[in-house]
Amino acid sequence: xxxxxxxxxxxxxxxxxxxxxxxxxxxxxxxxxxxxxxxxxxxxxxxxxxxxxxxxxxxxxxxxxxxxxxxxxxxxxxxxxxxxxxxxxxxxxxxxxxxxxxxxxxxxxxxxxxxxxxxxxxxxxxxxxxxxxxxxxxxxxxxxxxxxxxxxxxxxxxxxxxxxxxxxxxxxxxxxxxxxxxxxxxxxxxxxxxxxxxxxxxxxxxxxxxxxxxxxxxxxxxxxxxx
Numbered sequence: 001x002x003x004x005x006x007x008x009x010x011x012x013x014x015x016x017x018x019x020x021x022x023x024x025x026x027x028x029x030x031x032x033x034x035x036x037x038x039x040x041x042x043x044x045x046x047x048x049x050x051x052x053x054x055x056x057x058x059x060x061x062x063x064x065x066x067x068x069x070x071x072x073x074x075x076x077x078x079x080x081x082x083x084x085x086x087x088x089x090x091x092x093x094x095x096x097x098x099x100x101x102x103x104x105x106x107x108x109x110x111x112x113x114x115x116x117x118x119x120x121x122x123x124x125x126x127x128x129x130x131x132x133x134x135x136x137x138x139x140x141x142x143x144x145x146x147x148x149x150x151x152x153x154x155x156x157x158x159x160x161x162x163x164x165x166x167x168x169x170x171x172x173x174x175x176x177x178x179x180x181x182x183x184x185x186x187x188x189x190x191x192x193x194x195x196x197x198x199x200x201x202x203x204x205x206x207x208x209x210x211x212x213x214x215x216x217x218x219x220x221x222x223x224x225x226x227x
Contacts, residue, residue, distance in 0.1 A: 001080050002184040006091045007101045007127040008111035013137035014091055015044045016168025017111055017177070022051055024178040025087060033085040035076040037069050037092035037101075044091070054083050065092065066099050066199045073103075074190040081188075087181070100126040100197040107184035108196070110161075113138040114150050121150075121157040126197035128154070133180055134161045137168050 008014050018034070025032050033054040036044050040059065048055040056076060060068035069092055080088035092101045094110075102108035110131035112121065115138050121128060128134065134154050139147045151163055162180060166173035204220040 001077075001085050001187060002087045002107070002181070003077055003080070003103075003187040003190075004087065004089050004107045004109060004181055004184050005102050006089055006109045006111065007094050007099060007131075008135075009097060009113075009116065009124070010093045010095065012111045012113045012116070013166075013168040014093070014111045015047060017135055017137060017166050017174065018089060018091060019047060019051065020166070020168065020171035020174035021178050021181065022048070022053060022089075023171070024175055026051070030086045031084065032087045032089065033080050033083055035073075035079075035088065035090045037065060037072075037090065039065055039093075039095060054085070064200065064202050065095055066101065067202060069101050070195065070199060074193075077187060077190045087184075094124070094127045096200070097123055097127075098125040098200050100130070100195060100199055102126065102130050102196045103190065104194045104196055105185055106187060106190075106193070107132055107181065109133045109135060109181075111135045111137060112154065114142045114147060118146075118149050118153050121153040124157065129158050130196040131158060131161050133177070134158060134163045135166050135173075135177060136163065137166055139165045140167055140169075 006014055022032050034048045035056045036042055037058045042057060045055045045057045058072055108131045110128045114136060154163055164173055164177050166177055201221050204222055205217055210217050
């Protein structure tokens with residue numbers, strides 16, 4: 001089974017891109033499944049179910065989405081193997097732009113859109129900088145010059161990734177992306193695997209339920225500004 005991690009800021013077009021990719025894979029008789037990670041709620045599972053794709057949903061609730069992801073992705077991979085899938089796609093929203101959902105030897109994709117501003121790529125952390133493929137969406141809404149500048153900014157943040165422009169509405173570019181996804185490694189297990197970058201630090205007093213503000217209420221992993 002091939003495992004692919006797909007991440008990106010909210011509303012960047014991840015699900016639209018993936019639905020087009022899935023249609024291409026299904027036309028080639030590939031069995032595809034999706035695991036959708038989010039925080040509070042999602043309806044994306046209904047979109048995938050409408051494509052007759054096995055789907056699992058993981059909602060982190062009040063936990064850090066990254067820590068929730070890494071605590072569950074191994075079980076999700078085992079589920080994909082039990083389903084006898086050819087391809088399992090993990091989709092997660094980079095809600096803080098710092099997320100680190102990519103795993104060594106597992107093909108990593110980051111989806112980012114042209115409408116986020118030309119300086120956004122340098123503000124996005126490991127989910128962009130450690131991706132193997134960067135998919136840029138919504139190129140039909142901006143000018144050619146804006147597309148080229150944005151792609152250049154992406155290249156500055158990640159000089160090694162392959163950059164593709166995909167239209168989530170028309171599906172243009174989805175076939176080329178699918179061709180790249182086919183190069184993903186087979187993953188017999190994630191047990192003992194390694195993340196490409198560390199997770200965001202956690203475990204402070206607010207992680208444990210504190211709501212009061214002030215130095216006397218700060219405990220654990222705390223970072224202070226110089227003011």
